[in-house]
Amino acid sequence: MINKEIVDKLGYIDELIDPNINLVDEIYKLKKEKDAVILAHYYQYPEIQDIADFVGDSLALSIKAKDVKSKMVVFAGVRFMAETTKILLPDAKVIIPDTNAGCSLADSCDFFSFKMLKEKYPNHLVITYVNTNADIKTISDICCTSSNAEKVVNSIPIDQPIIFAPDKNLGQYIKEKLKRENMILWDGACGVHEKFSLEKILQLKHENPKSKVISHPECPKPIHIISDFIGSTSQLIDFIIIDSSSSYIVATEEGVIHQMKKLSPYKNFIPAPPNYSNFSCNQCSFMKMITLKKLYLSLKYEYPEINLSKELIDKARLPIERMIAIK
Numbered sequence: 009m010i011n012k013e014i015v016d017k018l019g020y021i022d023e024l025i026d027p028n029i030n031l032v033d034e035i036y037k038l039k040k041e042k043d044a045v046i047l048a049h050y051y052q053y054p055e056i057q058d059i060a061d062f063v064g065d066s067l068a069l070s071i072k073a074k075d076v077k078s079k080m081v082v083f084a085g086v087r088f089m090a091e092t093t094k095i096l097l098p099d100a101k102v103i104i105p106d107t108n109a110g111c112s113l114a115d116s117c118d119f120f121s122f123k124m125l126k127e128k129y130p131n132h133l134v135i136t137y138v139n140t141n142a143d144i145k146t147i148s149d150i151c152c153t154s155s156n157a158e159k160v161v162n163s164i165p166i167d168q169p170i171i172f173a174p175d176k177n178l179g180q181y182i183k184e185k186l187k188r189e190n191m192i193l194w195d196g197a198c199g200v201h202e203k204f205s206l207e208k209i210l211q212l213k214h215e216n217p218k219s220k221v222i223s224h225p226e227c228p229k230p231i232h233i234i235s236d237f238i239g240s241t242s243q244l245i246d247f248i249i250i251d252s253s254s255s256y257i258v259a260t261e262e263g264v265i266h267q268m269k270k271l272s273p274y275k276n277f278i279p280a281p282p283n284y285s286n287f288s289c290n291q292c293s294f295m296k297m298i299t300l301k302k303l304y305l306s307l308k309y310e311y312p313e314i315n316l317s318k319e320l321i322d323k324a325r326l327p328i329e330r331m332i333a334i335k
């Protein structure tokens with residue numbers, strides 16, 4: 009019998025998996041046996057999105073997590089998302105198939121530097137994007153996601169100064185859209201969304217003149233300027249369903265295209281290219297650390313588990329709950 013220590017030592021290697029089993033069938037069996045649910049983000053591999061009980065953007069996943077009744081949640085996404093689930097469901101066992109699945113944006117905002125910024129501006133209200141590590145949430149007033157950032161900022165009186173962290177592109181987009189002069193932005197950005205090539209998108213647009221450009225607010229301003237629609241992953245999906253065009257250049261992590269194709273099979277989706285190669289897709293290497301094999305092993309061994317102290321959970325829950333109350 010392979011135990012947790014062996015899994016830990018060896019990592020997730022093929023030798024741990026019987027080559028004769030059907031992974032999908034086994035995952036369904038284990039889920040039932042263990043009363044577990046799988047939550048997955050839109051940036052996950054298609055086979056993971058398809059096996060999940062619920063697929064969503066970061067806001068929908070937080071809302072869903074709050075209502076989960078199962079004893080165990082396997083979170084197919086990055087660590088800050090699994091941490092948010094643990095914060096909202098402290099009594100459940102929350103498993104992430106690979107603890108290395110971090111987020112470069114969340115990691116750009118470290119506790120001590122952020123605390124120093126907060127101390128420099130004591131009259132500012134602190135809004136943090138959920139893409140932060142749990143310790144940052146303990147010193148935040150309210151969280152937001154890309155789906156509700158506008159609503160959250162609008163819920164704050166216009167004369168109240170704000171610190172917005174950690175994504176400067178989302179922050180700048182909201183700041184300009186809502187004309188909030190007194191908003192200080194943390195200098196962070198997502199390594200995936202920052203890398204889309206304006207030049208290559210314009211070239212694609214030239215080659216496909218009927219295609220609309222749709223982008224995530226984490227993209228830099230020049231990409232927003234040439235976009236026909238800007239929105240969170242779920243807002244982009246909703247847009248392509250109701251919009252009359254038949255082709256889109258999609259400037260966000262390419263995993264989202266799986267849902268777009270499922271929901272609008274007759275439309276054409278072109279992944280926006282990054283600037284570092286001619287390779288057309290743009291993947292988040294952290295999101296893509298979660299594979300079907302790791303998902304199976306984590307469910308089987310109930311490991312690795314997200315563990316947070318009660319003190320941290322209690323402090324970090326408040327800004328998330330304030331956000332969920334606004335939606």
Ligand code: 13P
Pocket residue numbers: 064065066067139153154155198226239240241242
């Ligand atoms: P959503 O809020 O659209 O789910 O995006 C999360 C994210 O990590 C974007 O890079």
Ligand code: SF4
Pocket residue numbers: 086110111112113114139198199200201261292293294295
């Ligand atoms: Fe973080 Fe960017 Fe990956 Fe989203 S796409 S999880 S912001 S690194």
